[in-house]
Structures are given as structure tokens and as C-alpha cells.
Amino acid sequence: MPEAGFMNEDAIAKSGDEARGPGRRLHGAIAHKLGTAILSGKYVPGDILSGEVAFAEELQVSRSAYREAIQVLTAKGLVASRPKAGTRVLPRDRWNLLDPEVLGWAFAGEPDIEFVRSLFELRAIVEPAAARLAAQRRDKEDLKTMKDALAAMRRHTLTTEAGRAADRDFHKAILQATRNDALLVLSASIGAAVNWTTQFKQRARALPRNPIPDHVRVYDAIAAGDAAGAAEAMNVLVDLALEDTHSSMVAK
Amino acid sequence: MPEAGFMNEDAIAKSGDEARGPGRRLHGAIAHKLGTAILSGKYVPGDILSGEVAFAEELQVSRSAYREAIQVLTAKGLVASRPKAGTRVLPRDRWNLLDPEVLGWAFAGEPDIEFVRSLFELRAIVEPAAARLAAQRRDKEDLKTMKDALAAMRRHTLTTEAGRAADRDFHKAILQATRNDALLVLSASIGAAVNWTTQFKQRARALPRNPIPDHVRVYDAIAAGDAAGAAEAMNVLVDLALEDTHSSMVAK
DNA sequence: CGCTCCTAATATGTCGGAGTAAATAGGGAG
């Protein structure tokens, strides 16, 4: 019985070595491990995760922890369990790819270029439309949030995490100004993708242009209540971002 | 170690169909109960769910089953648990509102009109753009799927579940033809909302116009590879749907 | 009197074992 304590610390320390901050809880760490394994293609749809007991022993954790991790994956549409049939990886179209955590797993390894393209295409569709709505519905507080984020972007550049957070805040403020919860939820997903690619571009030593002027143009149009201008300015912004991303990805 | 023998498409499709429903498993039923309670506003952000033991006793289930349900809610961003502090409902902007299951919980009771408006606004943004992409990228198989769905819509009308399923299939086929996974994921969310409102309009005895011609126009444009025409036709379609929905909701 | 640190209480997290229900595989009867 006292063994339980030791193996617990062991497992947590181990998971900490492999990836920092996946989940503070044990089942969170397991979900992270399995999630990244699935997203990276280590398991493909149709594959069966060997039985509870086998897997729990292999991971050196109890069945409870393993089961709770499976519940998480099930909730996100990655797997489904049936008695006797085992736990099976579901087809890709059942995955909640827009779930922030799933997205994090997708970007934990080397994400599929096609998938990144998908997200940027979605962004190119949603964000200009959101900017148009924001221009019509924003209030003073929204504008202040955007302005603050813009100032923070100027202070810290996109080379720092603080700068990227400010970038996310700016875009989130726009989504928030649309007064549309469904759109707002997307900001988390899109933000994760953009953040990753921004880091990626930087790793590739290819951080090209100053993004501030483009952002300012979007802000000005929204502040002026110019719906068409906001949409167009945002369109330019995401197109340029996509262009940069694409070139640095194929370059690699 | 998947033995290629016994897992066929049938088994996967079957498991997919029976996956919906209030929850055949116990923890699924609990998650449903708590999820609908949260989405309906019975619990508001910041509220804390009384302790595990207390709640498990109240629901007459074991702590394990309750905990697995909580893991599901946690995975969807509805709640977060911390030792000693309890399990508290997270602020709304952390909720994965586009998760199909969460959406189902939102529509289980009387959904917030503002939220429905949000989803239709999202639809009005995404679907025309998707139709544009579909017109450029669809292949013969995509067109066949759309055509079949259209035929099914004609056979069963929108008054039957089979007809509404055909409607969803039609729109899903368009999203699928975009070759964009991120967009495809949205189809499930949007489809759920549209399905609910369609049923709602019917309950309100206000099923107004024949939707077939509008759908045919979209199909024709996509089949012809007319990107602009497809976007415009879809735009008309969703605008009319939104108009109908709005009028029947305020009428009530 | 106020601050810091330590201790204790409490609720979540983890564990492993027992028993139940379901679905498949394999064998037996027709």
C-alpha cells in the first residue's frame, strides 16, 4: 500500500521530464500522452488501445487514473470504448479539432501542414467577418482593450511570449466586440494555431515584417466604425500572415 | 496491434450512431444531467458543486462514476476542480460551446435566443465561404453525395427526422468538399443548431417556404464550379433561414 | 498589535480489488 505514494511521484516527475505543463494531475498527464500519440498519428483511426489493465500496468498507474484520462479523450471525440470491443480510436471527422486542448496536442509534435493550412483558411474566413461586425458593435471599452493590446505588442515584440499574448489579446478583443459567443470560442482555437506558427517562423529565423502597421489599420477602421474597411484591413493582415507562414514552412 | 479482420466500416458507423443519446453509460447520464443544469443556468459561473461525497450520495451513485462525469465536464471547459476548493463552474468564455455534446445540452432545454443568433451568424459567415471553396475543389463523389442528399430531402420533407438528416448531409457534403478539416468540424456544431431550429419552427407551425429550390441553386453553382455564384446562393439560403427563424422566435 | 510560520482539517486525487453487464468468439445442435 505505501507503494502507491512512490509510484505517484515517479509518474509525475517522469511526465514532467517529457513535457512541461501537460496537466498537473496524473490523469491529465496520461490524457496528454495519449492525446499527442493519437494526434501525431502514432495511433490511427480504428486502432485499439490495449485493455485497461494492460495499459494501466504499462504506464504504471491505476485503472482509475487511466479511465479518467480515457473519459477526457472520449469527451473530445478521439476515442470510444465498448465492452469486449476495447477502446478504439475514432475516425478523424469525429475529433473535436477546435478544442483548445486537442489543438495543443496537435501542435505538441510536428503538426500536419495541411491542418495548419485549414486553420489559417478558417481564420481568413472568420476574422475579416468578425472585424466587420466589431466595427459595428464595439463600445469604448472594447477599443480600450484593443489599444492596450496594441501598446503591449509594441513594447514586447512578437519574439517574446508576452508579445504573442498581446497579439492574441488584440484579436480576442475584436472577437469579443462582435457580441457573438460562438465566434469568441473560435478565437481560442485560432489563437493557438497562430501562436504556434509565430513561434515556428521565429525558430526558422524568418520573422519578416513589422506587423504593427497592419494591426493599426484594423484598429483605426474598427474605431471609425468603418465595417467594410475593417474587413478589408483584416483581410490584408491574415493574407500576409498566411503568406509568411506558407513560405517559411515550405522553406523548411 | 489491430487485427485487420474484425473491424469494418459497419462497426464504426454503428458505434457512431449509438453514441448520441442522453448517455447509455452511468457517468454519461450524470454528465448530461450536470451539463444541462449548467447550460440552462441552474448553476452560474463561480458556483461550486458541493463536495464529491455529498453529490455522489445525492445522486445515488458511487464517487467513481461522479468523478468520471466531472472529468467529462472539465474536458469541455465547463468546470474545474481543485483540492479543498471544490469543483466550480468556469466563466462562460472558457466553455467549449462548439462541442457537439455541449451544444446538445444547450438545446436540451430552452436555449438562449442570443446564442442561437450567434450560431446563425457564424453560419452566415462560414457556409457561403465554404460553398465558394467547395465550388473550386469538389470532385465527382462530392457532387454525388450532395445529389443523393438533395433527393432524400425531396422524398422526406423537413417535417421528418430523415429529411432533416438529409439536409445536414447536404451541408456536410459541402463542408467536406472544401478539403478543410477545421471547417468540417464546424458542420457538426452548426448542423445541431440548424436542426433544432428547424424542429422549433415546425412546432411553431410556421414552416414557411420550400427550401428545395434554394438548395438546388447552391448545388448547381458548385457543380458548375462557379465560386462566386455558390457563395451568393448559399448566402441567400442562410439569410432566408435566419429570417424565418427570427420571425418564428419573436412570434413566440 | 501585526506579521510569519507551522499545524491541522478538509476535499480532491489516486489506488487496487471485487462484482456486474455486455458483446464477441467458438463450439455444439439441427
Next chain:
DNA sequence: CTCCCTATTTACTCCGACATATTAGGAGCG
């Protein structure tokens, strides 16, 4: 060869115990 029945495997549920973490309150000290 087909159909049904049985047996086994596996997930699902429950239980009681211990470990851990966070908070709250009190002791000690400046």
C-alpha cells in the same frame, strides 16, 4: 452449412482506504 447457445473477455460500476494539496486558524515572534 446455418443457427443458437455457452463461455470468455473486457469494459463498467462500486467500494474503502490512503496520499496529496490547499486553505484556514492558531502559535510564536518581532
